[in-house]
Amino acid sequence: MKIAIDSSPIIFLVRLQALELFINDNYEFYTTPSVVTEIHAKSDDISQALTPILVA
Numbered sequence: 449m450k451i452a453i454d455s456s457p458i459i460f461l462v463r464l465q466a467l468e469l470f471i472n473d474n475y476e477f478y479t480t481p482s483v484v485t486e487i488h489a490k491s492d493d494i495s496q497a498l499t500p501i502l503v504a
Contacts, residue, residue, distance in 0.1 A: 450476045455483045462497045471501070 458479075461467040471477070484502050487495055 449474065450478065452478045453483075454479070455486050458483070458487065458498065459494050462494050467497065467501075 458467070461470050479502070487498050487502065489495075
């Protein structure tokens with residue numbers, strides 16, 4: 449399954465500490481470069497949690 453995801457759901461999942469449950473090897477996740485830029489714009493816990501996952 450291919451899933452396109454925006455920053456709000458990603459941030460919500462990190463705050464709930466549920467991102468690991470959502471990411472599954474059976475799925476392909478896609479986002480836009482602007483979402484990656486938005487997340488990396490702040491140096492907070494969200495950005496730190498997502499840096500290893502997001503490929504710019």
